[in-house]
Amino acid sequence: MTINSAMYEYGSKSSIIRELFAYGLERKKIVGEDKVYDFSLGNPSIPAPPQVKEALLGLLEEPAEALHGYSPASGDPQVRQTLAESVNRRFGTHFTADNFYMTVGAAASLNICIQATVCEGDEYITFAPFFPEYAVWVENAGAKLKITPADIKDFQIDFEKFESLITPHTKGMIINSPNNPSGVVYSEETIERLSELLRAKEQEYGTVIYLISDEPYREIVYDGLTVPYVPNYYADTLVCYSYSKSLSLPGERIGYIIVPDEVADSKRVMAAVAGAGRALGFVCAPVLFQRVAALCADVPTDIEAYARNRELLYNGLTEIGYECVRPQGAFYLFVKSPVPDANEFSECAKRHDVLIVPSDSFGCEGYARVSYCVSEQMIVNSLPAFREILEELRK
């Protein structure tokens, strides 16, 4: 074999999301830009807040050799301290720069945490519906990803099913709340119950079980809902954060990992995080945007447009007759497929130039993800097509 076959598979099997998006681009050339309703992608439609541009313009006044020079591998110490203090103010934590490792976005954060912790024979557990790349990263680290089936009642956690998956080989779990693709936020009750169960299992097995909290949507919540801050509930939490959604900077690849002091043997875990960063080639996250993140640490996320879109889409689709999970956060609406096979739903929608992602790739059948980080006008214009789709599928 001249190349690595696993890597070839990862690179040649294109994801359904990317396929839909590419199809949409082609289709727009034929029927017109405004006649294709592309709800496939999670690319923020709200521009970065003006403070980002102000920060960049201010930084560009500094001498270029220092501005664009290397930072330490774990990131600029002052940036990390500023971010720590901002998190402390909001969540009552007591982090310092030493708890932070700056990363090239959420993919890097998760990959590093997984690689840092996985030993031979280890398993990670996640909860459907989930971001499909988790499987790629966990497998690539040499571990197994076990999936807790979705609790379609309210998309919290089915604890009975979850508990049956925990074994002495469980290295940790990955949660994502607010959730992509369900839009649901785990309640305080869920986080408390999860924490209690994990503590009990740690004690029973004499192991450490890491709870990786993947929280790029932490700031995007509606109706004044509070997202429980996971490290305040469970000691062995590793936080993976990204500014992709909160500051609308997905292309700039900037985020961080927090290893709280409360994590068992936290200094050694942070060393393993640094080592995984080194081995994977993720040292010194992009410096200009490290500084931007620090300067914008307390800038609130503008979620008004997403909130309006949520109302419009949720109300519009339920009035037509769709059954939808009411989103509490993120910018995704999870719609129940009117037919058992969500791929059939997505295919039918595609014929009406509506692009939505069948839920199978998120580890949960029978739904479709509708990304509403789009223009309000597109949602309004798409509703008649959604009506036709439902009518066609009910025939």
Added chain:
Amino acid sequence: MTINSAMYEYGSKSSIIRELFAYGLERKKIVGEDKVYDFSLGNPSIPAPPQVKEALLGLLEEPAEALHGYSPASGDPQVRQTLAESVNRRFGTHFTADNFYMTVGAAASLNICIQATVCEGDEYITFAPFFPEYAVWVENAGAKLKITPADIKDFQIDFEKFESLITPHTKGMIINSPNNPSGVVYSEETIERLSELLRAKEQEYGTVIYLISDEPYREIVYDGLTVPYVPNYYADTLVCYSYSKSLSLPGERIGYIIVPDEVADSKRVMAAVAGAGRALGFVCAPVLFQRVAALCADVPTDIEAYARNRELLYNGLTEIGYECVRPQGAFYLFVKSPVPDANEFSECAKRHDVLIVPSDSFGCEGYARVSYCVSEQMIVNSLPAFREILEELRK
């Protein structure tokens, strides 16, 4: 084990370079900023050219949601096409956007190429002296790194020793010219002989042998010397480029991989590169600096200050009585240790507040690397200390 022990080792064993640098910072607090001559780091001292700031200011006029949005995983197609055309103009190649994969700097580029190609039992070969992280990345991909001993005659390649290392398990080799730490550029004769040997071995074993050309210093050469463009000599070349040195943007993490059409089964190799990028979490390199790279594709690298430093340091040290490899490129001077053990040389220099890196970690004993990407004044001021060091060691 609660964490991965290999990652812990990578993270807790600090490199000698980082140790020296940290020591220097502490020492400066005691004896004064200008009394410590820190030649340990390879952080460019020349600021980014003014075109970088102009490009950034121009880009910041664009709407933020598009400017900072995701690019395709392999990078912005227009950026890749622009870079391809720039390379074509300079080297007579015929690349297109499809041959390019944008990456988060050279570490990412190399890591991706290694992961994309390594299968079980594979070996990579490199040439001492070499960048020590090669060993981390090759090992982490599950392969073995074999080292061709340095040819201390002229720091080209000792082909006899090299040939004895090639086996049917040789997946490829990594070359770095202009070289960190020797400052030597491989001659056209060296590249031609290397290419011929590799072609013969490919035929003998019926295998593909990749030549990874790690070329962050490609633009930094002196005396009008030409760096042979490796893909023009050997078909199975993978180019790893970074703008860290050529545009003085080390902290911004922007570079690319080229998979030429001439590479055996090049489409599959590019798919494996994309797959490794995905598995490692390196998709969509930082978009703002992708655009900057394209806008500055034809900006010449300002090497005058490095050229002056080279003369000053090379002449200064040889006059004192040191034996030095005359640098042809990059910004490192490789000085022969006056005593057999380069660590003793470095320790003695440290006592004189001169920080230089012993060559052992580069896989080659008996030298020290002096990074001259520093101020001219510091070189001038350090010369008396270098004289004292030599006198002390000769006692």
